[in-house]
Amino acid sequence: METFVQAHEAAIRLGFFAGIFGAMALWELLAPRKALYTSKAVRWSNNLGLVVINTLLLRALFPAAAVGMAILASQQGWGLLNNVDVPAWLGIVTAMIVLDFAIWLQHIAVHAVPLLWRLHRVHHADLDFDVTTGLRFHPLEILLSMLIKFAVIALLGPPVLAVMLFEVVLNGMAMFNHGNVRLPAALDGALRKLVVTPDMHRVHHSTHIDEMNSNFGFNLSVWDRLFGTYRAQPRDGHERMTIGLTTYREPREASWLPGLLLIPFRHSSRQDGTQQDTSVHR
Template sequence: MTFNEFILANEVTIRLSFFFGVFAIMAIWEVIAPRRALTVSKTIRWANNLGLVFFNSFILRLLFPAAAVGVAAFAETHGWGLLNYYSLPGFLAVILAIIAMDFIIYLQHVMVHAVPLLWRIHRVHHADLDYDVTTGSRFHTIEIILSMLIKFATIIVLGAPVVAVVIFEVVLNALAMFNHGNVGLPKSLDTFLRWFVVTPDMHRVHHSVEDDETNSNFGFNLTWWDRLFGTYRDQPRGGQLGFTIGINKYRDVKQTNWILGMMLLPFKGKVSEYAINTRNWNSQKNTED
């Protein structure tokens, strides 16, 4: 059995092992040393957030049984993509693919904030009234499907190696749970890590009700893109313990933290001109819908 065949045969086991392992670590950490006090029942939030996660996983397996790693294997077999066209050392191809895929994730995240129709779907992620390890995985089913299609296209264009796709999937899930954790790091460690990876205090700013804070810190893995494109923000103006999480117009628990409310949220209200901006929500209260 070749290395690629081993990865393909065990891809689900590898991903799930890391997912549940990191999830358990973050969940225990949040209990031992929570960064912020929760405002909604943890039982309600976890049951509905994780319920949405498992529903989305079922839909993805139903629609895309091959998954991203299968697309990578198919592209490699047929010689599709830039990295399959040029002869590069294996380790270099893996590193370039991971960095490129992370950049696409950053651009995708900016896009779902900038395009009003896509923001309506993405706001399911932001409507959570609290912020913890389960927030990192709660997305509307439509967004999950769109993300998978973008990932497939990226893998085909890049010709990303199978091992790079598996590593990226594992790292993306692990860091999404880490940086959405209701935890904090010592200031010196947080400052150091921010030069490389997104920390909880860094990404928490992105979940502020303020437009200018929400439209910052888009990265999930590497922090380089936010720094390079001017979307990096060090701290919320209210401080880590003083700012409000969520979306101002959606504060009803049944809308924000129950599965039915989350699934219907993209269809609530009118399509507004909400887009990437640096406005303070309090200065233009009618811009967020």
């Protein structure tokens, strides 16, 4: 299994990426949740250009990616799950839950630590919210995220299959919950009891700081509920809310690739948003 996953990891991930991206793009076309603020052609070409840069950079520096680290941990006997006897299914489920919690903690950190926020605001500076927003991260944040993932894998010792599944699910869920799509209210309410929905995560991309500092989850919604960072709806409503950062409202800064790459090196206010009541709205 390890050999198969390692040999086909890139093809598996690319296949799922293409399929989910295509499905979300079609869904956005047929049932958009919110009118777009800027040109989709400009945003998509530049956001996807950033994806290409990040993919090439990761493949150049870490050819085996997170799956390779899981294989190394298995071979060396690193990590908790490589040193305890548990059923295979339990190891996979445990690993995916722990990895998701680690991603949630990382998301908290990139908002809380000023230096890391400089990198993460590339993601938040998008003037619209759609499937490509979920893929839009600065190359330095992508590298940092991979190194954190390596550390978690080394400590946890997850099954190789679990890491492969988690990478596919994380990428797919990032595209889903950043989708500019409309779900029936009842379905959204049912889904968000377990996973992060587009309406739930859109709140996180508000220009209001208290809303920006809520709903940090990418996969499971439980972490925000457990730790008091859950917010059900944006105060301005989904159709009227303003997406992005208050300090980057010009398309040349927020939508064009050269501007995106320079955002971490520009001075701006603490969280580039509108200060409001910072209490958590449940």
